[in-house]
Amino acid sequence: MSANRRITLIFGGFVAAVAAAFYPIFFHPYSHKDEYKEIQKVNRAGIHQADVQPVGLKIWSDPFKPKS
Secondary structure: OOHHHHHHHHHHHHHHHHHHHHHHHHHHHHHOHHHHHHHHHHHOOOOOHHHHOOOOOOOOOOOOOOOO
């Protein structure tokens, strides 16, 4: 096997590993926004935001709400 082919395979493997690591972190949540919205509704049910927010910080807002 030539050196160029070996370097290409190593670099390609590295790129594939990085892509495989990013899929569950970034791409899956980005493509399944509604599913994650429902999960957050269940997880945040019964939490009064002002009680858990430190003094002086802005109260959380919906991260899925469009910026206007």
